[in-house]
Amino acid sequence: MRHVILILFAVTGGLVTSGIVANLYRILARKPRSRAETLAYYAVMAVAGPSVLFENSTRSFRRKECSALAWGFAATIAGYWAFLLGLLVLDAGSVI
Numbered sequence: 001m002r003h004v005i006l007i008l009f010a011v012t013g014g015l016v017t018s019g020i021v022a023n024l025y026r027i028l029a030r031k032p033r034s035r036a037e038t039l040a041y042y043a044v045m046a047v048a049g050p051s052v053l054f055e056n057s058t059r060s061f062r063r064k065e066c067s068a069l070a071w072g073f074a075a076t077i078a079g080y081w082a083f084l085l086g087l088l089v090l091d092a093g094s095v096i
Contacts, residue, residue, distance in 0.1 A: 006090075011079060014086030015050060022048035050082040 025044050032038040045052065057074035060066040066074075
């Protein structure tokens with residue numbers, strides 16, 4: 001049972017971290033214009049990706065632009081990505 005709770009906590013922590021980074025980026029940044037800004041955008045999206053992927057796939061599913069199978073695949077990828085990000089967050093928290 002402890003492992004299941006740890007997995008759920010990691011996924012939740014990854015989604016929260018992803019959402020915070022995605023929304024901060026939307027508030028503070030503009031569209032990347034230079035090469036350095038594009039590289040910074042990709043670095044931010046490595047962390048913000050699960051939230052952005054889940055949001056975009058859900059929007060497409062609600063508009064009937066993708067199938068339930070495609071939405072499920074995107075949600076699964078976003079969940080696994082959030083899990084990995086959450087493990088990094090938990091590991092960083094255990095060091096401190």
